[in-house]
Amino acid sequence: MEIAAIAAAQGNTQSTQDQKVLATNFDTFLTLLTTQLQNQDPLEPLKSNEFTQQLVQFSSVEQQIAANKNLEQLITTTALANSNSAVNYLGKEVEALSNLADLADGAAKWSYTLGADAPTTTFSVIDATGKTVFQTTQDLKAGTGTFTWDGKNSQGGTEPDGTYIIKVEPLDAEGNPVAHSTMTQGIVTAVDLTSVDPLLKVGGALVRFSEVIAVREAPKAAP
Secondary structure (H helix, E strand, O other): OHHHHHHHHHHHHHHHHHHHHHHHHHHHHHHHHHHHHHHOOOOOOOOHHHHHHHHHHHHHHHHHHHHHHHHHHHHHHHHHHHHHHHHOOOOOEEEEEOOEEEEEOOEEEEEEEEOOOEEEEEEEEEOOOOOEEEEEEEEEOOEEEEEEEOOEOOOOOEOOOEEEEEEEEEEOOOOOEOOEEEEEEEEEEEEEOOOOOOEEEEOOEEEEHHHEEEEEOOOOOOO
């Protein structure tokens, strides 16, 4: 409850300040308008449409501030809902749209989806420095599949455990790019709630809450 109160207070601060400024300016406007009416030249009275235009301008600003306040409240509500849901993912296995995966115990695993057959699909594994350490080409059919890397680089050596990037480049029989997506999966070990779209730590990689496409109970360890 305290977290919700703090978040709501922070979200409404700017709107409250804007409303105070508007109220002050509007009072000043009415004072000036009254003085102007009292002292206007009877032979050249101020035209009524000028009054109307100024009143409409103040009304528009007031409506905009009210709309901003409602938007801030909506963002706060969404952030709280996302935070509550994201925390519930702790200890669960998730699958998310991401090209990052951890190499651990001799394996790093990604999932992919292809929109069409891709007889020439190149998988490139890239380390944290941006260097391509492994590359292979496969003949794949449309649909969902997995790619598992054993940590061996192109020179036959073994790469250290850590987070790696997979780059998927599928081409059809005519050499045209095929629509695709890449997913990673793992256990959620931590949640960062500092943004509206929380970050989930999956192994050593961070994925956005909005990118999660599946949640499962974590597999039980073998006895």
